[in-house]
Amino acid sequence: MNPIDDTGTAAPNARAASELVFDGMGVSRGIAIGIIYRHDSETVTVREYKLPVSRIEAEKLRFAEAAERAARQVAQLQAKAEGLEGAAAEELGYLLDAYQQMLHGSRLIRGVHKRIEIDRINAEAAVQHEIDQIARGFEAMEDSYLSARVADIRDLGRRLIRNLTGAPYRPFQVLPKNAIILAEELTPADTALLDPRQVAGIATVLGGAESHTAIMARSLGLPAVLGVAGLMKGVRSGDVAIIDGRQGRVIINPSAELLEDYRKRRADFLRGRRALTRLKDLPAVTRDGGRILLQANVELPGEVESVLAAGAEGIGLLRSEFLYMNRDDIPSEEEQFVIIKELVCRMAGRPVTIRTLDVGGDKLARGLGIQTGPNPSLGLRAVRLCLARPELFEAQFSACLRASAFGPIKILIPMVATVEEMRAVHEVMDRVVQRLKRKGVPMSDPLPPLGVMIEVPGAALAADALAWHADFFAIGTNDLTQYTLAIDRADETVAHLYNPLHPAVLRLIQFSAEAALRARIPVCVCGEVAGDPRFTALLTGLGIRDLSMSATNIPVVKQRIRSMDLVAATRRARVIMDQSDSAKIAQLLDGFNESEG
Numbered sequence: 135m136n137p138i139d140d141t142g143t144a145a146p147n148a149r150a151a152s153e154l155v156f157d158g159m160g161v162s163r164g165i166a167i168g169i170i171y172r173h174d175s176e177t178v179t180v181r182e183y184k185l186p187v188s189r190i191e192a193e194k195l196r197f198a199e200a201a202e203r204a205a206r207q208v209a210q211l212q213a214k215a216e217g218l219e220g221a222a223a224e225e226l227g228y229l230l231d232a233y234q235q236m237l238h239g240s241r242l243i244r245g246v247h248k249r250i251e252i253d254r255i256n257a258e259a260a261v262q263h264e265i266d267q268i269a270r271g272f273e274a275m276e277d278s279y280l281s282a283r284v285a286d287i288r289d290l291g292r293r294l295i296r297n298l299t300g301a302p303y304r305p306f307q308v309l310p311k312n313a314i315i316l317a318e319e320l321t322p323a324d325t326a327l328l329d330p331r332q333v334a335g336i337a338t339v340l341g342g343a344e345s346h347t348a349i350m351a352r353s354l355g356l357p358a359v360l361g362v363a364g365l366m367k368g369v370r371s372g373d374v375a376i377i378d379g380r381q382g383r384v385i386i387n388p389s390a391e392l393l394e395d396y397r398k399r400r401a402d403f404l405r406g407r408r409a410l411t412r413l414k415d416l417p418a419v420t421r422d423g424g425r426i427l428l429q430a431n432v433e434l435p436g437e438v439e440s441v442l443a444a445g446a447e448g449i450g451l452l453r454s455e456f457l458y459m460n461r462d463d464i465p466s467e468e469e470q471f472v473i474i475k476e477l478v479c480r481m482a483g484r485p486v487t488i489r490t491l492d493v494g495g496d497k498l499a500r501g502l503g504i505q506t507g508p509n510p511s512l513g514l515r516a517v518r519l520c521l522a523r524p525e526l527f528e529a530q531f532s533a534c535l536r537a538s539a540f541g542p543i544k545i546l547i548p549m550v551a552t553v554e555e556m557r558a559v560h561e562v563m564d565r566v567v568q569r570l571k572r573k574g575v576p577m578s579d580p581l582p583p584l585g586v587m588i589e590v591p592g593a594a595l596a597a598d599a600l601a602w603h604a605d606f607f608a609i610g611t612n613d614l615t616q617y618t619l620a621i622d623r624a625d626e627t628v629a630h631l632y633n634p635l636h637p638a639v640l641r642l643i644q645f646s647a648e649a650a651l652r653a654r655i656p657v658c659v660c661g662e663v664a665g666d667p668r669f670t671a672l673l674t675g676l677g678i679r680d681l682s683m684s685a686t687n688i689p690v691v692k693q694r695i696r697s698m699d700l701v702a703a704t705r706r707a708r709v710i711m712d713q714s715d716s717a718k719i720a721q722l723l724d725g726f727n728e729s730e731g
């Protein structure tokens with residue numbers, strides 16, 4: 135019998151192999167049982183076939199067209215690179231020049247032609263072989279600069295193959311049903327391509343608990359374990375695996391008993407989750423009558439179904455950067471308008487908070503042609519990038535403002551650090567509003583509120599001043615923790631040091647919340663702590679009444695709210711805020727959570 139029949143998978147590898155157990159960080163709860171699919175991003179597999187002599191010339195022409203197209207794509211990237219500044223732009227410029235040279239009469243082009251002509255193989259296979267051979271030659275050279283160029287050569291090869299197959303980058307198209315994706319690393323853009331109907335769970339070697347990959351796994355409801363050392367060694371596609379997202383465990387080729395045990399645990403978990411759906415239509419009210427607004431964070435437009443199913447009262451954070459991922463161009467204003475309008479209409483009167491483009495750090499978009507710079511998390515990203523590229527910003531504003539005629543919209547600006555930035559943002563918005571008014575385009579009246587994300591420590595400390603320039607605050611605890619403690623949220627080697635319960639982080643949250651309350655503007659928390667019931671009493675105790683989280687977490691947070699007492703939570707938050715030791719804070723918080731049941 136197929137050992138995972140009940141999960142509806144394809145048949146696993148026939149040869150039994152020994153059980154392997156790996157430990158990592160459980161970043162998305164639940165248990166997945168399925169068939170391994172290794173995602174080795176450095177290799178693309180292409181089909182090879184023999185050509186009849188009569189097709190050789192046509193195949194060479196097909197390759198020439200693909201190379202021509204690649205040259206045009208690289209030229210587009212070069213044009214964008216010219217708009218950049220500094221050393222990163224120079225480095226990117228050299229790289230793109232090198233790509234252009236490789237695409238015009240180089241050894242690569244000649245080699246591919248030869249293989250098509252002499253070996254009589256299809257162009258995709260000819261590119262693959264030629265790239266492999268060139269890369270091997272580079273790797274053998276004892277020159278670190280040249281051997282580092284291997285990745286660039288392979289990148290160009292993948293672009294040529296994509297152009298030949300006509301397929302956009304869709305790495306997960308041939309998955310077995312119920313696939314367990316194992317990878318060295320999954321980028322947020324890769325994760326955005328995962329179809330939860332087909333994928334059961336994911337595990338990777340790299341990545342921290344608050345990385346965008348982890349956040350997306352939670353949003354998609356996929357059990358996930360990240361930071362699993364040694365995971366990819368000796369693991370084969372087609373073998374059976376279990377992902378335990380709570381314990382942070384990956385089991386390859388489990389024994390029959392273990393498989394049976396995990397099947398039971400999975401059934402229990404799913405039963406528990408189903409039981410929580412009965413809370414969907416009940417209000418998020420504490421035992422003593424405190425009303426908390428529960429909204430959803432959305433990474434992909436396709437999530438609206440689950441947002442509504444979870445009973446979210448609105449979208450508190452739409453991470454619009456995912457509209458820019460997995461493509462070589464930039465979405466037009468019209469395209470963005472259509473997507474946002476549809477989302478707003480589907481939310482049927484519930485507010486939708488659209489965060490303007492927040493690329494940078496671990497989120498990159500090919501079409502923007504931006505370079506990571508020496509320190510991507512501190513570089514030209516989010517609002518800084520948008521102010522430097524006003525055409526991007528204006529298109530986003532225009533799409534949001536046009537969509538505001540169809541339902542309540544709020545616009546949220548990420549990574550704000552200074553009041554000057556907000557002044558500049560207001561100027562951009564005013565300009566776009568005037569332009570739309572002149573054209574007679576309908577917009578909401580009043581215009582959508584403009585909010586500031588508080589996620590840079592400097593912004594938290596200047597929250598009083600920023601409140602003058604904002605209609606609302608959204609506290610992004612993920613970045614606030616990262617920047618306050620200088621811990622890269624996506625780096626598994628320092629993940630144990632990432633701690634939102636550090637007193638410095640809590641004081642910044644408290645300070646921002648109080649500044650908002652003093653200025654009488656709404657304040658929401660939309661970082662990952664908002665979706666963790668462990669933090670609910672503390673955040674609400676600090677005066678936060680609006681939490682936005684992955685839709686899958688709404689039921690557990692609502693359950694926590696309905697079981698707690700807001701007056702007691704406020705009292706406990708006061709005691710916690712007097713502490714200077716995170717371990718003591720954790721103890722006080724956990725003690726409170728346990729005593730409240």
Ligand code: PEP
Binds near residue numbers: 451453612662
């Ligand atoms: C945050 O930083 O807390 C946040 C909500 O934004 P993101 O996770 O997208 O950076």
Ligand code: MG
Binds near residue numbers: 613
């Ligand atoms: Mg952030």
